[in-house]
């Protein structure tokens with residue numbers, strides 16, 4: 001494994017909560033009680049910018 005190729009799979013989008021069949025796998029969460037689940041980001045949310053954007057520069061654009 002190279003670790004650079006993104007994995008895709010089906011599951012619930014961690015952002016919008018919808019079911020997707022071709023979401024990008026962000027990781028796996030193991031729960032102490034019950035089975036773990038896969039964290040997936042659907043293609044629609046994958047195109048959106050992150051919610052908490054941090055400006056690379058401290059300049060105000062206003």
Ligand SMILES: [Zn+2]
Pocket residue numbers: 013014015016017018041042043044045046
């Ligand atoms: Zn989504």
